[in-house]
Amino acid sequence: MSGVEKIAVRVTNIVPLNALVTRFEFKRSDGLHFPTFSGGAHVVVEMQDGEILRRNPYSLMSDPADQSQYAISVRRDDEGRGGSLFMHRSVSVGDEMLISNPVNLFALDLRARKHLMIAGGIGITPFMAQIKQLSRTNGNWELHYASRNAALASYGSELMAQHPNGVHIYYDDDKQSIALEALLKGQPLGTHLYICGPKGMINWVRDTAKKAGWPHEAIHYEEFLAPQSGKPFEVKLAQSSMVIQVGENQSLLEAIEAAGVDAPYLCRGGACGQCETAVIGYDGKFLHNDHWLTNEEKASGHKIMPCVSRFEGKTLVLDR
């Protein structure tokens, strides 16, 4: 089977945090304990949205050691393809859903002498779990969290109250920003840097750290790409000998799954490499949106990551 082991859950609580973000809490339907997990892990949540089966990854933000419940926080994306809107509008307390086992693509490096965390907006969620994990083991960490304003800074006041010395919050509306160069300069040897937030922020922090001479291995980031909408296109699946249509608001991976073809996946966000698929032939242009393939691989026309990438043109034949 593709993907990961699934867990049947019941929605036990829905907590709106602010105008954009809502927390969803789950307990297992079978009454058993959840597996423990490591801070930074995500689960893939399955949503039966009418005819469409959506599968979106969300970082677990509950305490990794708490096996009685899992929690995720979902930012409403009015421009997105509909997964977050479905969570916000159509999910109610008591609903039964399927989630995956936890998968961690943004793990703490446990060798670090210090963990320096940079969060932007909803990118705070994986750090919530990592901070709980590190607090239990007396880990050395520091969080710098940028948000538009106090109202939209999810968990900002909670974090400040619990960790007044470790948490620093910056509000864009007040023209506050992280003094990144000075911050990076003042870190002790052995510090690892973690970034989760919008693409612009990730690039800014990575570039600044690189220029400051930080080793590649000490810089960790997570950016889940939401699959982009685009023009519909047609794909031939050679192994399955079928021709499928990819809809405007559907990813290629979702279209493959909807056709009943079992395809591997883990993150569904262009980061983990599991869904890498060989291209047998094509006449047209690839719209590569992933972090996985190298630029050479993207240019070669031999591979595509169907979770986030699309195609425009006459024909595309995949080895699937």
Next chain:
Amino acid sequence: MSIQFNDETFRDDYTFRNSDWAINRFPFPFHEDHYMYSVNMEQHRGGPEGSVFEKRFDVDEHYVAEMRDRAQVLADDPLRCQSLPHMTLAGWDLLELIMVSKSEDYPDLFELHRDDDKWRWVNKPLGIDDSFTFMDETTLPYGPMEYITRQTQGDFAVLDQRDDNLWMDAGMITTQADWSLDFDIGMNFFEWHAPVPKANEMGIFVRALKFLMSVQQGAPARRLNWTMTVNPLLDTSPENYHKWGIQKTQMTPENVGEKQHLRVELQTFFRLPRSNGLVFPIRCYLISLDDLTSIPKWGRRLHRVIRDLPEELATYKGFIDNRPMIIDYLAKVDNGAETSPGIWPDLHLEPDAKA
């Protein structure tokens, strides 16, 4: 069934023996009449009743004696068990995985009682009844990995996952097929596999690493590996080669069936939840050629595999000098008959099978 534990040795007088039960459930590693490397992974979620694949951590008649042998190896050479400082959390993960698995899979042998972080562990075969605080190292006589792997058959490599690689950062290695934890500690997946011939150019390691890095919580995997060992010796380590290497020259056509053992490793892979590490248990099963050929299909197939094995693999696996003697022995039991697909004994398919 309740297990009768053997009183036996894996050194000096070598009183190790397999019962008929152990012979019939031996994990014969060849599913066809020839062998080449492959990743050959499958899910580790049970298997036929009574087989070594059935439980998450197989316990058999050699358990108590193997643990005695491990204690002896560690007393002579404490560096067989090492854990770099950042691997302690993975050690707790492993302790939890084994205690939960064994107490659920063998409730007559092992008990785990948990009240929040106050745990009590009862290991009846080894006469252990310890209470401790989970995640508090000071409440155990050893670190968590060493504590639990002194009570669990098989070697354990505990791997850290970072920088798109796996790192050999902790382990308990006392029953190994000629490799050294003390040498490999801190190495990454490609570094510690560098000595294996042929596999690199076949692209096997890149594929295997990709597979292992995506092993998920709740979805462990397994494969079999094999080699040949003279005498039922668990500790065939480089550190002690001067003691066991010489034994390879003491085989004769008269004693080959008794001395030459097929050594099979059941390798399993579990994601460790709290640390995001990966544990790689390597469980060693030994069977003499005399016992192995009591299963006619296995005797015929092993003859064909050993006879046709590429020279560099026989060299790497350390039996190139003894191969002619082994083939002579096995040729006598190979009547040329067909062998059924798969690894199972299939005694009912033999011509003289009793109805």
